[in-house]
Amino acid sequence: NGEMVEWTGKVHEVYSPVCIRTENGLQRKLIGTYPVCTEKEALAALDAAVAAYDNGRGQWPTMSVADRIKCVEEFTHKMIQQKDIVVKLLMWEIGKSYADSVKEFDRTVEYIYDTIDALKDIDRQSSGFEQEGGIIAQIRRSPLGVVLCMGPFNYPLNETFTTLIPAIIMGNTLLFKPPKHGTLLHYPLLRAFQESFPKGVVNTIYGRGHSIVPALMQSGKINVLTLIGSSKVANELKKLHPKVNRLRAILGLDAKNAAIITPSADLKLAVQETVLGSLSFNGQRCTALKIIFVHKSIAEQFIGQLSEAISKLKYGMPWNEGVMLTPLPEPHKPDYLKEIIEDAKAHGAKVMNENGGTTVASFVFPAVMYPVNNKMKLYREEQFGPVIPVVPYESLEEPIEYIIDSTHGQQVSIFSNDVEELSSSIDPLVNQVSRVNINSQCQRGPDIFPFTGRKDSAEGTLSVVDALRAFSIRSLVATKL
Numbered sequence: 341n342g343e344m345v346e347w348t349g350k351v352h353e354v355y356s357p358v359c360i361r362t363e364n365g366l367q368r369k370l371i372g373t374y375p376v377c378t379e380k381e382a383l384a385a386l387d388a389a390v391a392a393y394d395n396g397r398g399q400w401p402t403m404s405v406a407d408r409i410k411c412v413e414e415f416t417h418k419m420i421q422q423k424d425i426v427v428k429l430l431m432w433e434i435g436k437s438y439a440d441s442v443k444e445f446d447r448t449v450e451y452i453y454d455t456i457d458a459l460k461d462i463d464r465q466s467s468g469f470e471q472e473g474g475i476i477a478q479i480r481r482s483p484l485g486v487v488l489c490m491g492p493f494n495y496p497l498n499e500t501f502t503t504l505i506p507a508i509i510m511g512n513t514l515l516f517k518p519p520k521h522g523t524l525l526h527y528p529l530l531r532a533f534q535e536s537f538p539k540g541v542v543n544t545i546y547g548r549g550h551s552i553v554p555a556l557m558q559s560g561k562i563n564v565l566t567l568i569g570s571s572k573v574a575n576e577l578k579k580l581h582p583k584v585n586r587l588r589a590i591l592g593l594d595a596k597n598a599a600i601i602t603p604s605a606d607l608k609l610a611v612q613e614t615v616l617g618s619l620s621f622n623g624q625r626c627t628a629l630k631i632i633f634v635h636k637s638i639a640e641q642f643i644g645q646l647s648e649a650i651s652k653l654k655y656g657m658p659w660n661e662g663v664m665l666t667p668l669p670e671p672h673k674p675d676y677l678k679e680i681i682e683d684a685k686a687h688g689a690k691v692m693n694e695n696g697g698t699t700v701a702s703f704v705f706p707a708v709m710y711p712v713n714n715k716m717k718l719y720r721e722e723q724f725g726p727v728i729p730v731v732p733y734e735s736l737e738e739p740i741e742y743i744i745d746s747t748h749g750q751q752v753s754i755f756s757n758d759v760e761e762l763s764s765s766i767d768p769l770v771n772q773v774s775r776v777n778i779n780s781q782c783q784r785g786p787d788i789f790p791f792t793g794r795k796d797s798a799e800g801t802l803s804v805v806d807a808l809r810a811f812s813i814r815s816l817v818a819t820k821l
């Protein structure tokens with residue numbers, strides 16, 4: 341409710357994926373602590389958001405669009421002043437390289453300004469009147485209520501803000517819980533929130549999701565749930581809401597994006613894009629390429645070139661120049677990756693590249709696994725890490741069948757220079773996923789494009805204009821002439 345709360349309760353210790361040498365070997369470095377709220381504090385924050393919304397009568401939901409924009413501009417200005425510390429914390433807290441951390445910050449600022457521009461456009465259009473059948477109507481975009489916003493660890497700033505900003509700028513009030521890995525970096529922004537928005541508009545809570553979020557959902561006071569995370573968690577949370585049919589959910593969930601590399605593909609390009617698509621931020625992106633189908637006739641050549649390209653990638657600390665492979669923030673991840681690599685080996689796959697899967701503390705060197713088949717965990721599980729499963733295929737029907745059968749439906753990449761091959765596969769693919777990439781990796785941007793997924797991959801559409809629509813409802817003031 342616009343107040344910093346003095347904390348005397350339990351704290352969570354944050355250990356960086358960046359390790360230091362101790363007498364017990366390499367250990368994750370303690371870089372800070374944050375409060376572990378109990379249900380009591382979380383519910384008090386929720387009450388502040390509910391009071392600020394005041395059933396749509398609050399200062400914020402009734403404020404003019406122009407004034408809300410001013411508050412967001414003021415916040416952004418203050419946020420930019422915190423860039424250095426936020427970037428530093430991105431590196432230390434989640435191990436993101438310096439270049440990618442700067443990109444995450446800049447992309448977020450750009451997203452906010454794009455959102456402001458888009459809202460001005462929407463407002464200009466909707467401030468007009470429409471007349472039909474003896475009725476004149478003013479069309480407005482109205483807020484939905486109280487939003488619970490939870491972003492992911494891999495884009496703790498950017499993806500949190502791709503929901504937080506449109507949610508508040510549309511007049512909703514908000515409860516915001518930063519991700520477990522990626523909490524500290526929000527601390528420098530708290531003062532900016534406090535100074536830029538009326539009390540109760542943005543309420544930040546910390547702690548273990550599983551011990552505070554259920555009570556928030558059970559209260560029935562959340563109108564919009566927005567989560568970038570797993571479909572399992574999203575489904576569990578939705579069920580807790582007493583009036584689930586009144587809850588709007590805007591969700592970015594699981595994905596297992598496939599690449600299909602056909603014999604007509606430009607192999608050099610396919611290798612370059614596979615490296616970027618599978619290994620940027622160590623494969624910890626929802627849009628990462630998580631399974632590669634390669635035509636049998638070119639599989640050996642592709643794997644040779646892929647392994648060579650991987651051997652040239654630079655690994656090191658997030659602040660090392662040109663580094664691509666960095667330590668992994670989730671402490672369980674190296675063991676999990678080892679387990680799926682072993683499982684694939686037990687079912688007949690081999691690690692094809694030198695040092696593939698080698699683990700040192702929180703680093704895992706990328707592993708190319710081949711030939712992967714449907715008996716392996718890697719075939720269906722979302723690895724969210726630097727392991728690249730390669731599946732040989734004979735007929736294009738095989739990867740297309742895989743995508744149709746999948747419970748995921750985010751994106752697919754197809755590498756081909758054969759027009760007939762492309763035209764026959766695009767329609768079946770575009771009916772399964774929300775974006776088909778031709779001769780390029782999967783990715784979210786440019787952020788002006790709609791970002792969503794089918795099946796278990798998403799609910800609602802994000803990215804600038806779509807997000808403004810997602811966090812509001814069109815309503816009319818209609819007058820009979």
Ligand code: G3H
Nearest residue numbers: 494625626627783784785
């Ligand atoms: O992790 C999921 C993100 O939406 C991926 O975004 O494709 O820009 O890396 P990106």
